[in-house]
Amino acid sequence: FGSDVLREFLEYHCNNIEEVEIIGLCTDICVISNVLMARQTLPNTKIVVDASCCAGTTVEKHKAALEVMKSCQIDVVNEE
Numbered sequence: 001f002g003s004d005v006l007r008e009f010l011e012y013h014c015n016n017i018e019e020v021e022i023i024g025l026c027t028d029i030c031v032i033s034n035v036l037m038a039r040q041t042l043p044n045t046k047i048v049v050d051a052s053c054c055a056g057t058t059v060e061k062h063k064a065a066l067e068v069m070k071s072c073q074i075d076v077v078n079e080e
Contacts (some may be wrong), residue, residue, distance in 0.1 A: 006034060010041040019046040023053035028061040035069050052078035
């Protein structure tokens with residue numbers, strides 16, 4: 001998804017759902033950008049990231065991205 005496509009999808013198809021779970025390849029690039037866009041677009045929706053289903057470009061960047069997401073009220077699960 002491009003950023004505009006994802007935003008439109010969330011606005012038109014996810015506005016009435018209670019929870020969104022996001023996984024992806026690169027925690028510190030695509031996952032964090034999509035999660036923050038989802039938070040902005042769906043401010044009252046519970047957003048969950050499964051930390052075991054993504055990885056960062058380094059272990060340190062993975063952990064740092066998860067911390068940023070948690071500071072934006074994203075629920076991070078399966079973090080080890």
